[in-house]
Amino acid sequence: MDYFNYRDHQLFAEDLPLSDIANQYGTPCYVYSRATLERHYNAFSDAAAEHPHLICYAVKANSNIAILNVLARLGSGFDIVSEGELRRVMAAGGDPNKVVFSGVAKTADEMRYALQLGIKCFNVESESELNRLQQVAAELKVMAPVSIRVNPDIDAKTHPYISTGLKANKFGIDINDAERIYQQAAAATNLQVVGVDCHIGSQLTETQPFLDALEKLLQLIDRLQQQDIVLHHIDIGGGLGVRYKDETPPHPSEYAAAVVKRLKDYPHLTLIFEPGRAIMANAGILLTKVEYIKPGQEKNFAIVDAAMNDLIRPALYSAWQEIVAVETGAQHEQQQYDVVGPVCETGDFLGKDRMLAIAEGDLLAVRSAGAYGFTMSSNYNSRPRAAEVLVDGGNCHLIRQRELWQDLWRGEQTLP
Numbered sequence: 001m002d003y004f005n006y007r008d009h010q011l012f013a014e015d016l017p018l019s020d021i022a023n024q025y026g027t028p029c030y031v032y033s034r035a036t037l038e039r040h041y042n043a044f045s046d047a048a049a050e051h052p053h054l055i056c057y058a059v060k061a062n063s064n065i066a067i068l069n070v071l072a073r074l075g076s077g078f079d080i081v082s083e084g085e086l087r088r089v090m091a092a093g094g095d096p097n098k099v100v101f102s103g104v105a106k107t108a109d110e111m112r113y114a115l116q117l118g119i120k121c122f123n124v125e126s127e128s129e130l131n132r133l134q135q136v137a138a139e140l141k142v143m144a145p146v147s148i149r150v151n152p153d154i155d156a157k158t159h160p161y162i163s164t165g166l167k168a169n170k171f172g173i174d175i176n177d178a179e180r181i182y183q184q185a186a187a188a189t190n191l192q193v194v195g196v197d198c199h200i201g202s203q204l205t206e207t208q209p210f211l212d213a214l215e216k217l218l219q220l221i222d223r224l225q226q227q228d229i230v231l232h233h234i235d236i237g238g239g240l241g242v243r244y245k246d247e248t249p250p251h252p253s254e255y256a257a258a259v260v261k262r263l264k265d266y267p268h269l270t271l272i273f274e275p276g277r278a279i280m281a282n283a284g285i286l287l288t289k290v291e292y293i294k295p296g297q298e299k300n301f302a303i304v305d306a307a308m309n310d311l312i313r314p315a316l317y318s319a320w321q322e323i324v325a326v327e328t329g330a331q332h333e334q335q336q337y338d339v340v341g342p343v344c345e346t347g348d349f350l351g352k353d354r355m356l357a358i359a360e361g362d363l364l365a366v367r368s369a370g371a372y373g374f375t376m377s378s379n380y381n382s383r384p385r386a387a388e389v390l391v392d393g394g395n396c397h398l399i400r401q402r403e404l405w406q407d408l409w410r411g412e413q414t415l416p
């Protein structure tokens with residue numbers, strides 16, 4: 001259920017027809033629904049209400065500062081993976097004290113910036129990173145809050161490119177080494193052990209792998225407690241999947257409730273979630289226009305003005321996202337199309353073998369595009385990046401203007 005629904009054969013975003021948005025802002029254009037993202041956030045926080053918790057929205061899913069600001073107003077914290085993301089959180093009015101810093105390659109400069117702001121904790125992913133953090137914190141004469149991101153070696157049963165909790169993945173510290181690293185952290189002069197963290201993958205459609213990872217983390221917490229290393233929070237990462245086609249992931253409230261239930265004997269442990277996709281994917285669509293219809297012997301192509309540079313998920317993961325006509329009133333013949341973009345790559349498609357009743361000039365909406373859509377977009381083929389708008393009831397706000405031609409070569413120079 002979302003706020004992108006048809007009224008009289010016209011697809012709306014909340015109370016606005018998408019065709020009006022296309023007229024005003026042009027295409028391709030990302031359109032987000034404030035009510036949808038707020039509802040998703042609240043589903044997590046309501047279900048976890050009885051346990052101390054913090055939702056740290058994963059900024060990488062959609063990092064527009066208007067989106068971050070909406071979440072910050074709800075009390076959200078943020079999971080970041082770079083100084084750029086942290087700077088966005090600050091620009092959006094986020095609270096640095098609710099920021100957790102993940103990522104396998106934090107630089108000394110990034111650590112310095114985050115320490116000066118006073119973030120909640122560093123999710124440390126290797127022994128070398130721990131040593132570097134100690135050194136940087138010592139230089140600044142501060143204590144760095146540390147949580148070890150453990151790799152629990154659990155199969156998230158998702159696409160291999162987005163599975164992160166297996167021994168073969170680059171993420172986190174092997175759970176079997178974790179105790180030793182915690183002892184090292186506890187003994188360090190400028191590190192303060194505050195928590196434990198894991199993130200086993202993205203687009204998970206079952207609760208069980210999360211509960212299996214949680215179990216391993218709790219066992220580790222118990223072992224650490226026996227060594228007088230007491231943790232204040234447990235961060236179980238993000239990764240909850242959404243319905244793109246016919247997947248049946250648990251609802252955020254069901255998932256959060258299952259986790260909270262398991263933590264009832266750990267009332268002192270604050271529970272942290274790092275959801276990205278579950279909050280944003282179905283809160284956004286990519287609006288695009290059919291430029292040409294190109295019939296063929298083997299395939300019909302609907303060539304649209306959005307491309308893999310705008311939305312790379314189909315090209316990168318063979319991801320399936322629903323594509324629908326924005327207006328369904330006209331009596332065009334229904335045909336099977338590959339919906340493709342203008343980029344010079346055979347892999348440039350948004351969807352294959354889709355039944356659509358459309359004509360040139362019609363608008364299409366690619367659904368479930370609010371997460372890992374704009375943030376993974378590029379300027380390939382010198383295509384300015386799309387506009388982004390946020391719909392709030394009957395109002396529409398331009399939250400990122402379409403890039404201008406001169407943005408394409410900003411910072412470049414010809415030889416003297």
Ligand SMILES: Cc1ncc(COP(=O)(O)O)c(C=O)c1O
Pocket residue numbers: 058061079102103199201202203237238239240274275276277278
């Ligand atoms: C450390 C970390 N936390 C949270 C997320 C958010 O994941 P998702 O969008 O699947 O909820 C990711 C990305 O997978 C991540 O790498």
Ligand SMILES: N[C@@H](CCCC[NH3+])C(=O)O
Pocket residue numbers: 060162202203313371372376
């Ligand atoms: N970008 C991926 C998910 C990767 C998650 C990042 N840790 C996607 O679109 O599905």
